[in-house]
Amino acid sequence: MTRTVVAEAYGGPEVLALQDIELPALSEGQVFVDVRAAGANPIDYKLYGGEMGRDPASLPMPIGMEVAGVVAEITPGAAGYTGGLTVGDEVIVTNISGGYSDRVVAAAADVGHKPESLTFEQAAGLLLVGGTAWHLLTNTAVGTGDTVLIHGASGGVGLMAVQLAVARGAKVIATASPARHAQLRGYGAEPVAYGAGLADRIRAIGPVDAALDLVGTDEALDTSVELVADRARIATIAGFAKAPELGIAVLTGADGGQAIRDASRVELVKLAAAGKLDVTVDRVFPLTEAAETHRYLQTGHARGKVVLVP
Ligand SMILES: NC(=O)c1ccc[n+]([C@@H]2O[C@H](COP(=O)([O-])OP(=O)(O)OC[C@H]3O[C@@H](n4cnc5c(N)ncnc54)[C@H](OP(=O)(O)O)[C@@H]3O)[C@@H](O)[C@H]2O)c1
Numbered sequence: 001m002t003r004t005v006v007a008e009a010y011g012g013p014e015v016l017a018l019q020d021i022e023l024p025a026l027s028e029g030q031v032f033v034d035v036r037a038a039g040a041n042p043i044d045y046k047l048y049g050g051e052m053g054r055d056p057a058s059l060p061m062p063i064g065m066e067v068a069g070v071v072a073e074i075t076p077g078a079a080g081y082t083g084g085l086t087v088g089d090e091v092i093v094t095n096i097s098g099g100y101s102d103r104v105v106a107a108a109a110d111v112g113h114k115p116e117s118l119t120f121e122q123a124a125g126l127l128l129v130g131g132t133a134w135h136l137l138t139n140t141a142v143g144t145g146d147t148v149l150i151h152g153a154s155g156g157v158g159l160m161a162v163q164l165a166v167a168r169g170a171k172v173i174a175t176a177s178p179a180r181h182a183q184l185r186g187y188g189a190e191p192v193a194y195g196a197g198l199a200d201r202i203r204a205i206g207p208v209d210a211a212l213d214l215v216g217t218d219e220a221l222d223t224s225v226e227l228v229a230d231r232a233r234i235a236t237i238a239g240f241a242k243a244p245e246l247g248i249a250v251l252t253g254a255d256g257g258q259a260i261r262d263a264s265r266v267e268l269v270k271l272a273a274a275g276k277l278d279v280t281v282d283r284v285f286p287l288t289e290a291a292e293t294h295r296y297l298q299t300g301h302a303r304g305k306v307v308l309v310p
Contacts, residue, residue, distance in 0.1 A: 010049070010050045081112040120309075129159075132261065136237065167276065
């Protein structure tokens with residue numbers, strides 16, 4: 001038996017419930033991982049909120065796509081993305097459903113070793129946002145000598161995108177609320193406040209070669225189009241409605257991007273282990289408070305990763 005958080009219906013956080021479920025026996029190539037921390041991401045509430053469609057057959061819907069924990073059981077020969085796995089290994093697991101649990105089942109290929117220097121809470125918040133940021137930077141070919149504008153730079157994906165862009169040798173202009181500017185400056189970005197007059201504030205800093213929209217507002221999309229000459233160098237992960245009419249790529253895992261995100265895991269873990277990629281954990285909630293966790297995320301102003309612990 002394991003406790004797991006599910007959405008019992010489509011709706012707001014009030015539809016979440018903690019249930020006891022029986023996990024099936026492992027199939028070949030699978031691993032049981034005892035969860036120490038589960039990463040919370042906006043996609044978790046968007047799915048049962050119906051933003052990605054509604055299918056009654058998906059209910060009750062397991063919640064949570066990434067965890068960090070300890071390998072509890074393994075099928076013979078199963079290897080993860082960082083190599084062979086053994087019971088007792090501390091690991092980071094991606095691409096799962098039902099991460100808000102005491103124990104999860106995962107394909108071994110989605111299980112990799114957690115560096116000792118990362119806490120379980122940090123490890124649970126590294127790869128979904130890190131892989132997304134990697135995909136954005138790859139798609140827009142951000143590299144040495146570029147100036148990249150990042151909208152929503154203080155969020156989970158944003159903090160990763162800023163650090164990875166700076167590591168690629170780019171100059172970063174980062175939009176965020178003023179309270180977050182010191183942290184962004186610490187990562188080497190030039191912060192600017194979003195809101196009226198944004199394009200002028202950015203122009204005053206200098207020309208922009210590429211833009212990443214992690215917010216999806218008209219302001220972020222319109223400013224990007226205004227300041228970046230080449231639309232192929234603008235990408236969004238949130239502006240699903242408007243981006244297509246502007247000729248801007250909307251990136252998801254489903255567009256072939258999952259392969260890029262999965263391939264980035266080893267490098268992201270290495271960078272984090274070497275202290276070259278910070279994971280800022282904002283708040284840690286108990287598994288029993290999944291609804292509260294999502295209400296907090298839905299404010300849109302979390303100050304880093306939000307994590308649940310069993
Ligand atoms: N398509 C994909 O594959 C994919 C993957 C991952 C995430 N996403 C989506 O990307 C978005 C960001 O995810 P996340 O995990 O980074 O979320 P998050 O951690 O909740 O971050 C939200 C950030 O948005 C900023 N923000 C709020 N209003 C803003 C505005 N008007 N202009 C600029 N910034 C604003 C906030 O900054 P301040 O607090 O400084 O105001 C906050 O730092 C979500 O919509 C998520 O669903 C998509």
